[in-house]
Amino acid sequence: MEDTQNRKKIPMRELEKLTNLTRATINFYIKEGLLPPPEKSAKNMAYYDEAFIEKLRFIEKMRKSEFTLNQIKRLIRYDPNTVNEFGLQILESVNRLLPLEGAEAPVTKTQIKDIGFNDEDLETLIKMRIIISEDKNDTQFPAYSLTVCRFVKYFLDLGIPIAVAKDILGKLKELADLEKNAFINYIRSPMLDSNVPQDAQKTEVRKCIENISGLLPILHLQFIKLPNEDFRRFDDEACR
Known part of the structure; x- marks a missing residue:
């Protein structure tokens, strides 16, 4: 089991710099259930760890690839009963990158x-x-x-x-x-x-x-x- 005492504790201000994301965006992902709530200290300060950063980067990578928040949530919390619908939604995201028609000019x-x-x-x-x-x-x-x-x-x-x-x-x-x-x-x-x-x-x-x-x-x-x-x-x- 991971020793939580040895994990690096990262405050929000440093998290913003490391991920290039705003406090509002990070808190929004937490509120939407895409990320776990942060660890709170006795002084009511919120801290995050490197695993949290990796999850943030994963979410941002999916967002840049045009996945919706609902699709990302299903990737993180997979529900086997929704595989067909979910799979089709992902394919639709990919298909948006492939237009039916394009300009003929080079x-x-x-x-x-x-x-x-x-x-x-x-x-x-x-x-x-x-x-x-x-x-x-x-x-x-x-x-x-x-x-x-x-x-x-x-x-x-x-x-x-x-x-x-x-x-x-x-x-x-x-x-x-x-x-x-x-x-x-x-x-x-x-x-x-x-x-x-x-x-x-x-x-x-x-x-x-x-x-x-x-x-x-x-x-x-x-x-x-x-x-x-x-x-x-x-x-x-x-x-x-």
């Missing part, structure tokens, strides 16, 4: 860096061919590069190595190629051969995209769903 290094990458990160993305330049000077990239980089940044913020994110992107591209070929061969080509009006073609294209986009998260959830004991172990580790 994007620049500055636009990619604005997502949250520095120069070194950008060079790594280029070297690993996660993004591929449209010119010899690496100044312009295809429009979809923004979506790819948002995806990679999401994984990096969660502590997942860039090489793993690249592997996942590769598999997603393989899946997208299969879907595209199936769509062209069995949906688009018959419509063109039948002289379907252009507006009707666009409607059918959008319906197909929306249906596939709606089904994939459900399949994804079913494939990655962990046994309850794995979630409990994650819950225990997150709350330490």
Whole structure:
């Protein structure tokens, strides 16, 4: 059992400096049940420890990844009866990073860096061919590069190595190629051969995209769903 006497006691003013969070934000997380109440001294002073800081950082990382407070609370206090609903909510958070449509114009290094990458990160993305330049000077990239980089940044913020994110992107591209070929061969080509009006073609294209986009998260959830004991172990580790 941990010796509470040996834990470093951190006052609120120091906690604010260490986490770059305001007193109001920290107290809000405590009030919402995301964090435990602080230890109080005989002088009615509140103190916190390093475990508290780690929980704060975990919460902030989830918030920056667009998870809601309710989702974070379920991550910290996992309820196995809500796995399907909770899993779908998380997938919806991820899907918000992947817009259905994007600009066709090429994007620049500055636009990619604005997502949250520095120069070194950008060079790594280029070297690993996660993004591929449209010119010899690496100044312009295809429009979809923004979506790819948002995806990679999401994984990096969660502590997942860039090489793993690249592997996942590769598999997603393989899946997208299969879907595209199936769509062209069995949906688009018959419509063109039948002289379907252009507006009707666009409607059918959008319906197909929306249906596939709606089904994939459900399949994804079913494939990655962990046994309850794995979630409990994650819950225990997150709350330490």
